[in-house]
Amino acid sequence: MVAVTKLSTQEVWALLDKVPDPEIPVISVVDLGVIRDVQWNGNTLNVTITPTYSGCPAMSVIALDIKTELAKNGLENVHLKTQIAPAWTTDWLSAKGRAKLEEYGIAPPQVSGGPQRCPNCKSAHVKKISQFGSTPCKAQWQCVDCLEPFDYFKCI
Amino acid sequence: MSALFEFLLRQGDNTLVLGHRTSEWCGTAPALEEDIALANTALDLIGQTQLWLGYAAQVEDKGRSANDLAFLRDVYDFKNVLMLETPNHDFGRTIMRQFLFDAFQVHWLTALTDSKDSHISEIAIKSVKEAKYHLERSRDTVIALGDGTEKSNVIMQSALEYLWPYAREIMSDDAVDEEIASLEIAPLPSTIHESWLQIVEPTMRDACLKIPDSNFVHNGGKTGLRHTEHLGHMLATMQVLQRSYPGVTW
Ligand SMILES: [Zn+2]
Numbered sequence: 001m002v003a004v005t006k007l008s009t010q011e012v013w014a015l016l017d018k019v020p021d022p023e024i025p026v027i028s029v030v031d032l033g034v035i036r037d038v039q040w041n042g043n044t045l046n047v048t049i050t051p052t053y054s055g056c057p058a059m060s061v062i063a064l065d066i067k068t069e070l071a072k073n074g075l076e077n078v079h080l081k082t083q084i085a086p087a088w089t090t091d092w093l094s095a096k097g098r099a100k101l102e103e104y105g106i107a108p109p110q111v112s113g114g115p116q117r118c119p120n121c122k123s124a125h126v127k128k129i130s131q132f133g134s135t136p137c138k139a140q141w142q143c144v145d146c147l148e149p150f151d152y153f154k155c156i
Numbered sequence: 157m158s159a160l161f162e163f164l165l166r167q168g169d170n171t172l173v174l175g176h177r178t179s180e181w182c183g184t185a186p187a188l189e190e191d192i193a194l195a196n197t198a199l200d201l202i203g204q205t206q207l208w209l210g211y212a213a214q215v216e217d218k219g220r221s222a223n224d225l226a227f228l229r230d231v232y233d234f235k236n237v238l239m240l241e242t243p244n245h246d247f248g249r250t251i252m253r254q255f256l257f258d259a260f261q262v263h264w265l266t267a268l269t270d271s272k273d274s275h276i277s278e279i280a281i282k283s284v285k286e287a288k289y290h291l292e293r294s295r296d297t298v299i300a301l302g303d304g305t306e307k308s309n310v311i312m313q314s315a316l317e318y319l320w321p322y323a324r325e326i327m328s329d330d331a332v333d334e335e336i337a338s339l340e341i342a343p344l345p346s347t348i349h350e351s352w353l354q355i356v357e358p359t360m361r362d363a364c365l366k367i368p369d370s371n372f373v374h375n376g377g378k379t380g381l382r383h384t385e386h387l388g389h390m391l392a393t394m395q396v397l398q399r400s401y402p403g404v405t406w
Contacts (some may be wrong), residue, residue: 054282055203085278131293132193156285
C-alpha cells in the first residue's frame, strides 16, 4: 500500500484557481465559475464542472488543463464530471474575475444586458456592433468616445 | 421505438440539422460579424444536439452514443422538420429560417423547462438561454433586411414565401406528441402556435413583409416519412468521415 497524501479540498480549489481559462487566460476556471464542486470519494478526487455555453469548444481543453494541473501536483486519480443543471450563469463569475476581465479589455457582464462602460476610457457612451463576438460567450461593442472596439462578456 | 426516444430524436435532429446547415456559412458569410454570428449559432445548436442525442442514446439503451446517432443513421431515421434541412440558398433565406425556428424554439424550450422529465427540463433551461439571444439577432436582422433596400426587401419576401409552407410542421401534432403530452413530458406542439404568431406577425409588419395567405403545411420530416432530397446530400457531407473510415477517432 502506497500512502496517498491527500490535499484538502481547499488546497485543490487553490490549485484549480491557477488553471487559466483557455480563451481568456487572465481569469482562472474558478473565476469563470465552471468548477461547481470538489469532493474526495475514497482516494478518487471528484471535480464537477458545468459548461458555459452548450457548444463551447473550450470545455474539452478546460477538462484537459484541469487534469494536467492536478497531475503535476500528484493527483492522478481524478474523476471529472460534467453537470448541466443548474445551468451556468454569468452570475457565477467571481468579483476578482470581473475586475481582471475589465483590466484585460473585456467588459464584464451586466444584468442590464450591455456593458456598463468602455474598458479602455471608462466612458458609458457605448454601442453594440454584434450580438456575437470572438467566442460564444462574447458580443462585440464599441466605445463612441474613444472609438475602441471591445468584447463584452454576454450576460446569461 | 419508445415515444420518449422518438421525441428526443426530434429535438436533437432539429438542432443537429440546423446546426450543420448554419455551419456551412463558416468562412463565406457576407460580413465578418455575420460569419462569427453564424458560426457561434451553429456551435450552440451542435452543443444542444449533444445534450438531446446524448439523452436519446441513454433512453434507447442499446449501446449507441450521441455520435453514433448523428453520424451513423440514414435519411429516413432522421426526425427533423423539413424547413431545417432546406438549403441555405442565400443569407436572407438562412436568416429567415433561423427566425421562424427561433420564434418557436424560445416558447417551446420555455414550456419544456416545466417537463415532468427532469433531464429534459435541465436541457431546456440550458438551451433556452441560447435560443433567446438567437431570436434577438434573427429578429433584428429580418427587420433590418426586410425594411432595408428595395432589393433586400424582395429577397426577404421571397425567403418568407419559400419557407412559409414549411414553417408550421414543427407545430403539428401526431401520436408521439399525444403520448408525450399525456405523460406531461411536453405540451402538444400545436399549443405553441398562438405565441409563435405573436412574435412572427409583428416582426413581419416591422420588416415590411407580407405573410402568405396559404395554410398549406409540408409534412413528413418529424415523422421521418418523407424528407426532401436535400437531407441526403447534406448527410453525405456531414457523415463522410464516419462512412469512409468507420469508427475513426482523433
Ligand atoms: Zn472608450
